[in-house]
Amino acid sequence: MKSSQLQSCQGMQNGAANGNLYKREYKESYEEAPLYIPVLTYFGYGILILFGHIRDFMRKWGLEQCHMAKEREEQRDFVPLYQDFENFYTRNIYMRLRDAFSRPVCSVPGALFDLKEQVSDDYNWTFSDTGKVIKDVINMGSYNYLGFAENNEESLETVKNVLEKYGSGVCSTRHEMGLMDKLQELENLVAEFLHVEAAMVCSMGFATNSTNIPVLVGKGCLILSDELNHTSLILGARLSGATIRVFQHNNMKNLEKLLREAVVNGQPRIRRAWKKILIIVEGIYSMEGSIVHLPEIIELKKKYKAYLYVDEAHSIGAVGPTGRGVVEYFGMDPADVDVLMGTFTKSFGSVGGYIAGKREIIDYLRNHSHSAFYAPSIPPPIAEQIIRVMKCIMGRDGTLTGQQRVNQLAENTRYFRQKLRDLNLIIYGNEDSPVVPVLMYMPSKVGAFTRHMLKKKIGVVIVGFPATPIAETRVRFCISAAHTKEMLDKVVDELDKMGDFLNVKHSRKTRRNRTVLYDESNIELDA
Incomplete structure (x- = not known):
């Protein structure tokens, strides 16, 4: 095992300590x-x-x-x-x-x-x-973290009603005839749930990464990717045409070293500055069970003027006092993360994924993403399932069940x-x-x-x-x-x-x- 994997741990900000120093304690398994x-x-x-x-x-x-x-x-x-x-x-x-x-x-x-x-x-x-x-x-093997993959006739009543009203499929992309009011309702609710300006949903979690990362970066850009990132992130990075450099898992010293070299040296041979530097990490790593060191990564991305992409597939709904993922878990400001990605296939008992962040980024993705042009939109009954679960977690259903x-x-x-x-x-x-x-x-x-x-x-x-x-x-x-x-x-x-x-x-x-x-x-x- 690499020494970097000694850092699969919990981050917890404890405030100021010893004057201009502050400390964080990590518990590792x-x-x-x-x-x-x-x-x-x-x-x-x-x-x-x-x-x-x-x-x-x-x-x-x-x-x-x-x-x-x-x-x-x-x-x-x-x-x-x-x-x-x-x-x-x-x-x-x-x-x-x-x-x-x-x-x-x-x-x-x-x-x-x-x-x-x-x-x-x-x-x-x-x-x-x-x-x-x-x-x-x-x-003991599925990602049904909150137990919403269930057959409860009473709680699924709204899904049944939407199925009867809209049918089972959309049969079109969002840029043709697939943009439905249920889809807009879902995107607005996701943005509200995450405390960000806007969100876009896709019909497949894997494709949310693999088709949207190439829109965000391209030739002349640099991607710094955690060595344990999911295959969908790796595929999206490769398809983008950007230069990829891998840093050791949750190793902030190694990440800062790569950031410093990228800023100082620029692009290979021509030595021009990188157009963008994008750091890609996951919230919870599905094979290790480790949680990203988000506070330190945010500090590094601000220090070196980089961008941050966080995949919360396994962490949204699963960690945080109210289930809002690693950003809430660490008490961070969602605005400090440029791109928040997550899936509905786990905690929400459904299918699909989302990309969320500032409105200008999401509007750009809506007009340029392959998932928006070529993939069918999420069917309304599926959108309703996600909406009802998200409202339950937020307490909008009038209960404390979520x-x-x-x-x-x-x-x-x-x-x-x-x-x-x-x-x-x-x-x-x-x-x-x-x-x-x-x-x-x-x-x-x-x-x-x-x-x-x-x-x-x-x-x-x-x-x-x-x-x-x-x-x-x-x-x-x-x-x-x-x-x-x-x-x-x-x-x-x-x-x-x-x-x-x-x-x-x-x-x-x-x-x-x-x-x-x-x-x-x-x-x-x-x-």
């Missing part, structure tokens, strides 16, 4: 496993890779059936489309674990759901249904994380992050773990390469306000048993509490 664990993990991967090459040799000569796509004979020497390591990893390792998570959900994906039971006769390349359904599985769910999520998150620490499991992330990765390292262990948990009617998600470093395979729990204490206790109990059986309790209970002192110029001093 990061710990390296004993040396023998990565050694055994790499040794295991070495064996798997060896047998993978043997199996590829057998496939080449027809001794074993090849299920993967492959080049035609005349292309093999010129267009090796399917020969990179990720494809090798997929067909020889990943497919052996596919049955652990590729199961169809056949019910509402709430705190409990139903799964179809499937079997495979060819090592998970194809599946067949048994006709059986596994009932009432505890859902605030209670925000509070319950925070309580469940802290309770579950503390229980896992007591089990001596190595977990990552911030103590307020509902994304809770538990490190298991070896692929064989995560496969055995998830299959056992399903037998106990607990559905979990395993994450490995290429989404994580190859030696840091993990189980990722996502906490929801809909989880009861009894559900979480059952999960913890099974974790305790399997932790002993699989020998994954490697924690030495190292928890990093680090106080950082800054002077007025944001130079980090010894605490």
Whole structure:
């Protein structure tokens, strides 16, 4: 693990201290496993890779059936489309674990759901249904942070009415016949919810990043991207044509070094000043469970006259006293963030995403974004679902249900994380992050773990390469306000048993509490 990842932590501004100094305290959940664990993990991967090459040799000569796509004979020497390591990893390792998570959900994906039971006769390349359904599985893998992915006839009444009035789809882009009054109502509500001037919504969260970042920056611009940013951010940055430089995760010294070099040296060769410098970060990092160091990044972006783009896909609705994301979590001014992006696919139990900020930026995006010109608008029933959830969080429905769910999520998150620490499991992330990765390292262990948990009617998600470093395979729990204490206790109990059986309790209970002192110029001093 890189040293920069020691900084997956919580930021909390504590005010002035010692005259012109002020301090922030960070609570971290990061710990390296004993040396023998990565050694055994790499040794295991070495064996798997060896047998993978043997199996590829057998496939080449027809001794074993090849299920993967492959080049035609005349292309093999010129267009090796399917020969990179990720494809090798997929067909020889990943497919052996596919049955652990590729199961169809056949019910509402709430705190409990139903799964179809499937079997495979060819090592998970194809599946067949048994006709059986596994009932009432505890859902520990979805992003249903506030529990709004539910089938409540009373609360969905307004969605039903909008469906009857408008129909199920728009069948047009917003620049043709897709700009409906429900869409405008949603955008106005999003802007009000985030305390910004304007917002634009898109029909797909991934495309919100990949199609709008190229509109904001281009050739002659510089993007500074956190090394753990989501694929949608990476794709958008690459499509923009801007120069991309990656800084270590949540490492403010490394970010400032890149900013200083960019300002001093300018563009390569021609040495002209960059047209724009855009810092791109996430609110909560979905594979690490860490929270961005937003106060320090805002200070750096002001100091070096850069722009800031914050992806709040996993943090909007999930953190902050009233669920308004990391900006509220740190008590920052939304105007200090140039572009706020988020999705409705998680806390809001719907689909789509938004871009929010100053009115001139949003108006520019509306007139230039590919998502506005080529993607269908969000259907009115979907917009109504988002509106009703957002109004519930804001208390506009006349109840305290939304605030209670925000509070319950925070309580469940802290309770579950503390229980896992007591089990001596190595977990990552911030103590307020509902994304809770538990490190298991070896692929064989995560496969055995998830299959056992399903037998106990607990559905979990395993994450490995290429989404994580190859030696840091993990189980990722996502906490929801809909989880009861009894559900979480059952999960913890099974974790305790399997932790002993699989020998994954490697924690030495190292928890990093680090106080950082800054002077007025944001130079980090010894605490």
